[in-house]
Amino acid sequence: MKKLGILLVVIATLFSCESGPQKKILKSANGRVNSLLVVIKNSEWQGEIGDELRKILGEPVVGLPQPEAQFVVSQIPPENFGSMFRGSRSVLQVGIGDENAFNTNTDVYAAPQKIITITGTSNEEIIAQIKENSSELVSVFKNADLVAVQRRILKKFWNPTKIKTFEKQGYSIKIPQSYTKVEDDGDIVWYRYHLNGGESMEIFTYTVPITSEDDLNGNNIVTIRNEFGKKYVPGQIEGSHMITEEAYTPHIFEINFKEKKAFETRGKWEVKGVFMAGPFLSYTVVDKPNNRLVIAEGLTYAPGVNKRDYMFEIEAILKTLVID
Structure with a gap:
């Protein structure tokens, strides 16, 4: 009887292997x-x-x-x-x-x-x-x-529902837990990843109201980010703050971001009055139902080293943006 039971198990196993799809192991x-x-x-x-x-x-x-x-x-x-x-x-x-x-x-x-x-x-x-x-x-x-x-990088990320600004403003991104919080005041989110020495990668998110056609057409992107830098990102000396590099106009591309009109901006930032600069990437998403622009931006400060892969990681994070 015991041998018959074993035989039935073997037959059933062979049958299931033959009848089921063969999954390729890669x-x-x-x-x-x-x-x-x-x-x-x-x-x-x-x-x-x-x-x-x-x-x-x-x-x-x-x-x-x-x-x-x-x-x-x-x-x-x-x-x-x-x-x-x-x-x-x-x-x-x-x-x-x-x-x-x-x-x-x-x-x-x-x-x-x-x-x-x-x-x-x-x-x-x-x-x-x-x-x-x-x-x-x-x-x-x-x-x-x-x-x-x-x-x-997103095996572990900060719970968006625990970030005050995301809950208040009705949007979120997935920020790796390797990044530390700099600011979360209900209006802006700012997280930082420390590289070598004083070098870093920064993530910002915030919203601004739509007030004109220029806002809808991407014509005010530089003005908006300069105002943000002046208000929230001070430099090392009094009166200095982050701006869009004045010598060159950034590249602005109109894109479709998860079925919403948006603008991808790539360029260089600098600190006015201080010798600090680097690349930035931002997504400005037109959120018409809420009459606002939702902005997610990242930048790198790492003088003397290649920055392509750093900015690629920032792009991966920013593209997790979800608007409720």
Whole structure:
């Protein structure tokens, strides 16, 4: 009787294994964010196809004090794309094929992973595919990296319902618990992450009422942030405060932020009267039902070092903004 029971269990197990879907077990992807593995023949990488790819992948990130490319790129020929490299987080495969195509696949050899494959029937057709899909090429990898950063840094975040300003104003973002509170007075939120020495990353959120068409069209963004800096972000000497860098106009892009009209602003900040400066990124969201602009901004102060990855982390945090 005991043997019969064991046999029935074995049969049931085999039946369930055969009838159920087979779930593929993937290893964890490796590689840093903003890094990209390009799989392409050496001759093609060193020729016109490689030139076109470098033009796109090496384009400087907008708003940084020093030029920094969007991606750190590594290249290998297809015959070297074995198990050692297949676990890479972001992979771009390019080469001659039977059709002209641009395809994106997710979690092929590892997870999380994005693989974009570009093929063409000739070098000219490959270049045409690259040019035609350049924006999507960048956004696929960038969006995947943003999700990866959010997953890493937001394992623990401050409870938005415990932040006074968020509860009062009816909006919130997820701020990692590695950031410490500087201000939360019901009108503004200010959190800081300490880097080396006196260097830091800062997160601000606040709202302002909509008073004109210029507010709706993004024409007052610099004025609004300068007024905020004067009121809330003093410098080290009397009368000094944070402003938008006066020498250069920031880059302002109209975007769709979770189905709301918004403006993404990238530029440089400085402290008036003090030798301090760095990059900033802000999202100004038009909240028409409440007749206001909801502003989430982050900046970095880290002189002498590259800041692309710092600002990328700030972008990941700011994009968790939710308006009730």
